[in-house]
Amino acid sequence: MTTMDGINAMEKRDDARQRDNEQPPVCVVKDARGVLTLTLNRPVVRNAFNRAMVEQLQAHLLAAAQDSTIRLVVLDANGPHFCAGGDIAWMRAILGESESRMREAAQAISGMLQAADALPQPLVAVVRGAAMGGGFGLACCADIVLADESTRLGLGEVRLGIIPSLISPYLVRAIGRRQASQLALTAQSLTADEAAAIGVVSQVCAGAELDAQVARMVTTLLKGAPGAQRRSKRLLRDMRLDEDCAQSANASIEHIVAAWQQPEAAEGMQAFLDKRAPAWGASSM
Numbered sequence: 001m002t003t004m005d006g007i008n009a010m011e012k013r014d015d016a017r018q019r020d021n022e023q024p025p026v027c028v029v030k031d032a033r034g035v036l037t038l039t040l041n042r043p044v045v046r047n048a049f050n051r052a053m054v055e056q057l058q059a060h061l062l063a064a065a066q067d068s069t070i071r072l073v074v075l076d077a078n079g080p081h082f083c084a085g086g087d088i089a090w091m092r093a094i095l096g097e098s099e100s101r102m103r104e105a106a107q108a109i110s111g112m113l114q115a116a117d118a119l120p121q122p123l124v125a126v127v128r129g130a131a132m133g134g135g136f137g138l139a140c141c142a143d144i145v146l147a148d149e150s151t152r153l154g155l156g157e158v159r160l161g162i163i164p165s166l167i168s169p170y171l172v173r174a175i176g177r178r179q180a181s182q183l184a185l186t187a188q189s190l191t192a193d194e195a196a197a198i199g200v201v202s203q204v205c206a207g208a209e210l211d212a213q214v215a216r217m218v219t220t221l222l223k224g225a226p227g228a229q230r231r232s233k234r235l236l237r238d239m240r241l242d243e244d245c246a247q248s249a250n251a252s253i254e255h256i257v258a259a260w261q262q263p264e265a266a267e268g269m270q271a272f273l274d275k276r277a278p279a280w281g282a283s284s285m
């Protein structure tokens with residue numbers, strides 16, 4: 001039997017989701033110095049990706065890449081969490097689509113990550129709270145990651161019956177295959193300090209100091225010549241010792257489309273939405 005408190009709580013959640021749907025999924029501010037701030041804006045769902053957020057973020061990044069007046073991009077998020085990865089409700093709906101529609105969704109997410117990775121200007125990610133799955137991937141695409149002490153980064157995909165496919169090119173490049181294997185197979189998360197130790201996070205700050213550190217980093221970056229900074233990013237891409245990320249990204253789309261078509265994916269995501277253990281995890285509870 002549903003209590004009045006339960007009904008009120010559900011109504012509040014529904015109201016919050018409605019407000020979330022009415023807001024732009026990415027907020028955009030450009031200041032007089034040429035600093036573009038892109039803020040993920042779905043705090044009700046911990047800034048999890050849906051199709052609108054993916055498409056808008058990619059569009060803003062691609063536009064920034066062509067805008068010579070933009071000196072650098074800051075990627076931030078509203079609320080206490082950076083990004084919880086893919087919105088499970090959206091991902092669950094994808095499983096009911098045709099293979100071609102699955103591939104379109106995968107290409108959209110991959111395109112967003114490629115746009116972040118290929119941005120010619122410096123990209124600074126400001127990370128608080130959860131940075132999971134795709135949120136972890138975005139952090140791996142950034143040149144500089146500033147995180148507060150509350151940050152947790154991880155890959156929970158195998159507990160949902162899927163794989164961290166689309167972020168894998170950037171993840172492996174950032175932390176190496178051995179570290180990536182442990183995170184992908186165990187779904188264990190990292191603290192901010194642990195992420196800094198393996199090179200994902202550039203600096204860890206106390207929560208109250210994070211905004212000031214972001215401001216200092218922006219000031220420091222603005223002292224560099226913009227053309228030299230762009231050429232430096234091209235240079236460092238040419239110096240990669242691993243497989244080109246664009247080639248890996250194409251392969252990752254095929255892997256995730258195949259994973260989405262497996263029964264484990266349907267069971268894992270439905271279990272998450274039902275707030276229960278998936279079939280394979282019930283014995284370990």
